[in-house]
Amino acid sequence: MRILAIESSALTASVALCDEFNILAQYSVYHKKTHSQTLLPMIDEIMRMSELTPSDLDAVAVTKGPGSFTGLRIGMASAKGLCLALDIPVIAVSTLEALAANLIGSRENISPIMDARRNQVYTGLYDALRLPKALEKERAIGILQWIDILNKRGEAVAFLGDAVAVHADTIAKSIKVPFRFASANQLLQSAASLSVIAVDYYKKGIFADVDGLVPEYLRLSQAERERQEKLKENQSESNVEAQSAEK
Amino acid sequence: MKIDNLGTINILAIESSCDETAAAVVQNGRKVLSNVISSQIALHEIYGGVVPELASRKHMENINPVIRQALAQAGIKLPDIDAIAVTNGPGLVGALLVGVAEAKAIAYALGKPLIGVHHIEGHIAANYIEHPDLEPPFFALVVSGGHSMLIRVADYGSYELLGSTRDDAAGEAFDKVARAIGLGYPGGPKIDRAARKGDPKAIDFPRAKIEDAPLDFSFSGLKSAVLNYINGCEMKGVSWSQEDVAASFQEAVVDVLVRNSMEAVREYGIKRFALAGGVSANTLLRARLESKLDAAGVRFFCPSLILCTDNAAMIGAAGYYAYMNGIRDGLDLNAQPNLELPMEVK
16 A cells, blocks of 8 residues: 655645555655645655656545645645546545644644744644544634643643744743653654554545545635624624614 | 647646636647536625635635546546646636646646646637637737737747737726726626616727827726716716716727727738637627728637636647647646746737
């Protein structure tokens, strides 16, 4: 069994090839976000280095979000195209769950934090002693609010992800449970980590619908958000009007 | 270019540059085996225009079903496809990226050639589909949301620019005016419809003429004149007619487009003239241009309505001639929102 794993949800562009027991190749670049240009050539490169052709693949795994909207779409459209053309299944894994797999074997809980801008992080909480198991559902949340939740849980936690660089000081100041930050080699997205989960999904037969699969953005588009706020405003205004009319 | 007979070439074409997700299978550049378009108009209508992020999200949902439908309707299996053509610009970058990533993955998986197609080259090639006898050289008026230009199609994939807009594109003016007079999105068809009930002579909007370049266009003054007219009426408390403004505005745009086209006919002794781009769906423009060109003894070509709006069949047609010209793109093909059509300036 051979799986191609694609991770392009943030700055990192990472692709990996694995079989049931081994990572055959991984290629990760943490430089600039030009995923649309680099991703397919990277896939082509690791396939050739591994002496494989596309028809040797049994499945394609891809992170389904959260993350950069555009980055997610580039990875997922690539996965969709490959699976459509090769007629193989797609495995879709949460970006945060795949990140947590960087720290498999840890005794602390794992909190992957991705910079979601607007003073928020995309995060969740995982037990990753073995394959990651979700303890808190994933969300977009303010970092202080999130630390509050972790403090209330009262358990030790390891942080990783690109938001560590953004919020390390804030975390150090506000957190009351034992904590650590992942080292640089484990800090960011890795398609090898994704492929560890993908192998488990493959064996369990957990596949996504190739055609229907869409990213889990965890956020509305700006236009939708603004429209909802406006509708809410109008609604509360008309409620006030209705109330004053009753009086 | 001389087209050697290489037998049957089937191109799978993908287009996602704006608010339509489209796929098609085109044989030898001229025969459309399927042309599937999933329109997003309903999605964007409540926002009064195309919302780029929503368009990109919708493309993700639609892309695979649209491609599968195009293959099924054509009765073609993927191994029988000879090349993948995809619009890689210009357009909305996030929207383009979905089609480009998908096309690259399919081309890579199948080991087939990949061809990036300029959206406007697709619009020009739409004319080949229904007119088997149309071959370069010929002249074309290209009018869309981003372009207004008169060109000479010297050969397949070879263009000379004769005149272009100095400011707004014609389609852009349609969209902006439609919003200003409360018609909303999509501006082109809505103005077309409203204008049928209005008086095209009700308001005398300006027809800009550029002194030293009689084939160039300018539409920003016209757009401002429409806005000023409405503001003026409202300040004076005078009511104005949406239909009359739509009709008078459309009349002014079409006047200018036709005037410059006929100027080009006179200057270059044109015998064959094609209309291309989204605005070529405009009823008045099609009719007026046809009658003027007819009277001048010039053959007029224009795609049917379904091939005027964004579609993938036209990308397949243009992709075929690029394929025959030996053009191949690498797996590093990128979406380019401001991609320019390489052109010689005359």
